[in-house]
Amino acid sequence: MSQPVSPINSPVRLQEVAQAAGVSAVTVSRCISNPDRVSRKTREHVLAIAAELGYIPNRQASSLASARTRVIGVVVPTSANPIHSMVMQGAADVLEPAGYQILLGHSHFSVDAECDLVRTFLGHRVDGILLTGKDHSPDCVDLLRRSGTPVVEMFDYNPEPLDMSVGSSNVDAGAALGRYLIGKGRRHLAFVGHIGLDDSRMADRLAGLRLATEEAGLDAPVAYEITATPGTGQGGEIIGTIIREHPQTDAVVFAGHYVAVGAIRHALDLHLDIPGRVAIAGFGDSIVSGWIRPGLTTIRFPVRETGMEAGRMLLARLAGKTPSGRVTRLGFEIISRESA
Amino acid sequence: MSQPVSPINSPVRLQEVAQAAGVSAVTVSRCISNPDRVSRKTREHVLAIAAELGYIPNRQASSLASARTRVIGVVVPTSANPIHSMVMQGAADVLEPAGYQILLGHSHFSVDAECDLVRTFLGHRVDGILLTGKDHSPDCVDLLRRSGTPVVEMFDYNPEPLDMSVGSSNVDAGAALGRYLIGKGRRHLAFVGHIGLDDSRMADRLAGLRLATEEAGLDAPVAYEITATPGTGQGGEIIGTIIREHPQTDAVVFAGHYVAVGAIRHALDLHLDIPGRVAIAGFGDSIVSGWIRPGLTTIRFPVRETGMEAGRMLLARLAGKTPSGRVTRLGFEIISRESA
């Protein structure tokens, strides 16, 4: 009974493995995190003992000692929107196989909530941070700057990132969609954005559209704002209002594709000929857009690829490969279907 | 120059705050995590200094010392499927406001990958674990058992959980859908499941369906398996094969609703009258099911609520409130649309 009594559920520690293997704690540590520093024979013996004892290294302790956590903090607005969970998945596709874990936080489109999450992540001493969007609170920027933690801003093309960025330009996408519509003979565009969520992205898309109308010498697009819960497809009713208030409108661009699909449904109910009377287009893509009739013409962003590239950039930086400050610009694709 | 030189980017530490505030480190620690143990005056002074210095407590160190991390490990098969990211979001809805962070891992429907993730999470000494599904590798079960970490298994009704569980019964759902179809006069059912992913859930749904046919004295449903990438809606073509190989079939149940929607599209192309010639139904629901014509009759599970309840159960346990081992059974809803 001279065996030290361990508290219930107490996990086995490095020291105990060392004792059981007849080596010092240092050696056990090395077998696990620096295998080359130890002879094959010792290593195999120690690892066998460790496995037998069910040893699981305490990463709090190891992080504290080594100042690396192998954890990446990721902020997304919400996981309820497949777009964002897809970006997340993309990042995970790259990060998890590389041995990094993801600490996830939801900002609900609030820069203050984002800032709080960043603070929490820094408290966890994450090795890197992935942010969604290019708007951040001054406090947040300050926090990140002085921490020196590698950061990738995802989703929007951002030529002047905090640190690194990867994404597509919403202005360009808006302009491209505008030119496409104008090329199809449309002359009176309308734009429907959400309000309160994702504001700068909406603004960029509208700005792009406006660019296209200017180029063509047309009136600026009529802009509407709705308060749609994203992903629900509510808000499509506005198509009726637009046609009533601006009867000359011959193309409506929706900032979200769910709403756009909702609008197509409503247009059918209103016996509006799509695209004869009015064309409909949207941003973002999912199988819904392809399945509805008429199919929705829309801009597809490479969302999963965005996440993957963000992960890759972070890994490169963590491996010490990248010169500070790198921007990756991704494109987009116009998916041309029947609605426009 | 007797000031200790701190390395670049070195975050300020407890000790430095203490020095600046003219108190001991202990006092600073208490101001932050145990404010009542310190007088109001001291506390306010210390917190002001801490804020001024931009002090962010190191959670690795604090977790190591306190044996609590305020981190919950969550395993989902994939974030590419909105169903699972919705469960995640539900859990986050409850956990984040309570001051817990989510460490996320993707199992890709592999119990071995799940086991590895659990091991990693235990290494991080998470305060609790959320798992998807009721199937786990023996190693995983063993690991969790001996660690004593609170665990909630989500998604499936699981009367004999590892620890706690919350979800709906897929057998019941299958049976309910079967009875519904039989009640509508259908006599020859077919079932289409995916293979390789989510196997036990598929099996449960089929089992439920079979239960319904048995009750009614009908032939067991003809079962098909496809290898569909979830969420893409591929695989709907099989409706043609089924009708050819089993012409008497008058109802097809799809294990996934995306595939079911795909089948509706294909049926239209094949000029199969839905639901006249054959009824179509599915499991799971999203806006797609409601927007296609004919609308898809389907089973809706309370996914977000599942995640939220899982979060609540975990919090209750962590607050020491729950007697070990609790099961929450959630229901489901038959959404009756035109397709069946």
Add this chain to the structure above:
DNA sequence: ACTCATTTGGAAAACGCTTTCCATTCTGAT
């Protein structure tokens, strides 16, 4: 003014690892 109980703040010992030296023990070339 004098106890006694109660706050309030501090010293020191964990928490479980990694890391930086150092001291051995092997190699194989002379």
Add this chain to the structure above:
DNA sequence: ATCAGAATGGAAAGCGTTTTCCAAATGAGT
């Protein structure tokens, strides 16, 4: 056999907190 140099294992000093346990200071009751 001898010796440099590499390979191998260990001792000790952190990493930045929290958590006892104590001492000093404060306040209430006589």
